Amino acid sequence: MDLKRLLTLKGKTALVTGSARGLGKEIALGFAQNGASLVLADVEYPEETAKQVKNTGADCIAFQTDVSHEEEIKDLADRALSEYGKIDILVNNAGVSQLNYTPSEDQSLEEWDRIIRINLRGTFICCKYFGKLMIDGDGGSIVNIASTAGITGVPRAPAYCASKAGVILLTKTLALEWAAHAIRVNAIAPHYLETDLTRGLRESEMVYKGLIKPIPMKRFGKASEIANTVLFLVSDASTYTTGTVVCVDGGYLAQ
Numbered sequence: 001m002d003l004k005r006l007l008t009l010k011g012k013t014a015l016v017t018g019s020a021r022g023l024g025k026e027i028a029l030g031f032a033q034n035g036a037s038l039v040l041a042d043v044e045y046p047e048e049t050a051k052q053v054k055n056t057g058a059d060c061i062a063f064q065t066d067v068s069h070e071e072e073i074k075d076l077a078d079r080a081l082s083e084y085g086k087i088d089i090l091v092n093n094a095g096v097s098q099l100n101y102t103p104s105e106d107q108s109l110e111e112w113d114r115i116i117r118i119n120l121r122g123t124f125i126c127c128k129y130f131g132k133l134m135i136d137g138d139g140g141s142i143v144n145i146a147s148t149a150g151i152t153g154v155p156r157a158p159a160y161c162a163s164k165a166g167v168i169l170l171t172k173t174l175a176l177e178w179a180a181h182a183i184r185v186n187a188i189a190p191h192y193l194e195t196d197l198t199r200g201l202r203e204s205e206m207v208y209k210g211l212i213k214p215i216p217m218k219r220f221g222k223a224s225e226i227a228n229t230v231l232f233l234v235s236d237a238s239t240y241t242t243g244t245v246v247c248v249d250g251g252y253l254a255q
């Protein structure tokens with residue numbers, strides 16, 4: 001088995017959403033190092049990621065785009081197509097978490113709508129427009145970043161959990177529907193990661209200790225540990241894998 005050949009993304013074009021920082025940035029850089037051309041999109045212009053991707057020698061176009069705005073994603077798909085002529089890989093990584101963890105009965109509908117709009121609606125909009133490009137092209141591979149919070153409940157995080165559970169069922173539905181178009185659709189469910197999203201949780205030693213206690217590996221994951229799994233799922237190393245949720249969680253969901 002030639003794993004290096006199976007994992008190469010040479011000749012492939014990939015869109016990574018939410019790629020200005022954190023996990024999305026790590027995924028984009030990993031793709032670039034393995035030969036892909038990149039389309040970067042983030043609600044904050046992903047300038048630093050674009051610079052680092054170009055430093056690897058990979059082609060790259062970057063946009064300030066909100067995944068929850070249909071017109072912006074439609075425009076992004078048009079631009080990606082005119083630049084590269086095709087899209088092979090979509091990673092729906094852009095996401096937000098709860099601004100505060102107040103009891104569910106006290107949470108505002110504004111907060112509910114904000115999270116569902118970005119995490120679930122945004123993922124669907126990107127699948128819709130980039131899936132269409134893949135259907136009209138030679139197929140492709142989509143990876144949606146869900147969460148262990150889409151599989152087990154988290155008290156006081158109703159919108160986040162519901163959005164990620166929705167992403168998982170969207171993944172399975174599209175996998176069934178688009179297998180006929182040679183499009184594989186999979187999800188990854190990370191547990192806590194060392195990114196900006198969890199900075200507040202890691203700042204207090206007491207909170208951090210409480211959160212790692214139920215994790216068999218006794219630590220948060222690193223973005224690179226998720227990016228490696230994304231690379232496997234978009235590459236030719238996983239050509240018979242679709243409709244799955246891969247938990248990358250230090251063993252959290254094994255108990």
Ligand SMILES: NC(=O)c1ccc[n+]([C@@H]2O[C@H](COP(=O)([O-])OP(=O)(O)OC[C@H]3O[C@@H](n4cnc5c(N)ncnc54)[C@H](O)[C@@H]3O)[C@@H](O)[C@H]2O)c1
Nearest residue numbers: 018020021022023043066067094095147192193195196197
């Ligand atoms: N960090 C964790 O512990 C953890 C655990 C499980 C799942 N996840 C998921 O992983 C993904 C990445 O998280 P992260 O930890 O890198 O977070 P992060 O906050 O570090 O990065 C998220 C990125 O998404 C971008 N973004 C936010 N709203 C957007 C929008 N409307 N349109 C486009 N881009 C937008 C942000 O600007 C940012 O660059 C998210 O979907 C998150 O839910 C994270």
